[in-house]
Amino acid sequence: MDSTIDAVAEIFSWVGFGLGAVVAGIALVMYVFDGTWLPTRGVLDDGEHGRVVRWFDEDGGVNEARLTHEQERALAGKSMADIYYRRGGRGRMRLTQGSPAVRAVAYLSLGLLGVGIVALATSMILLFTRG
Template sequence: MQTLDTLALVGEVLSWVGLGLGLPMLLIAFLIRTIEGPWLPAEIAIIERDGVLLARWFAGGDFHERPLSGGESAEVGWADGVVSANNPSHARVGEPPHTRRVIRTLGIVFAGVGFVGLVVSLLPLLVS
């Protein structure tokens, strides 16, 4: 019975750590998704004006324009990008940010480990 108690203790620690980290991460990922909204594919025109590269796109019934940031690299012409469904004036050249996906994935992994730890910690109650 001592092995079962040790296993239950390890399961309880895993459940506290896993659920304690996983559930807040899932909540944060949900809040980011709610605020940003889904990212929709868009074609973005890249132009040069006065030596500055500008991105132009049409979304939400209006034309939008902004200078490219330092992390975005594109050539003059057409580029694939994404536009926020909640805020069409917010666009990115290339793929959407990976922050939400990383936080969601870590939240799922931690919550999964926490749930398994919770089940393992209940074994002594189920066996006896």
């Protein structure tokens, strides 16, 4: 029975640290490719295909993006909103500065690294309590 617990702890520590590091690397790549998002104030208006938001970028250009259903619900009844637009990208905006996908992958990597730490601690405790 002791060898089974040791093997399970060893497997979870390797999987936790190894897979956690790989997923953290993926999160880093996603963060880099996500780009820079700058804050601005957008004006909401009704367009021919639904509600749109218009804003000025840092170069003084006017941008426009159609709102998704989730964004429409979040901004219901507002005529202006604080938004984030992508530097260098025309017509791209979102309501949060950080990407929810990048955040989810980063939390997954932290969870896997946590599993690795707990498994390593369990393995060390078992090693010293048997001796």
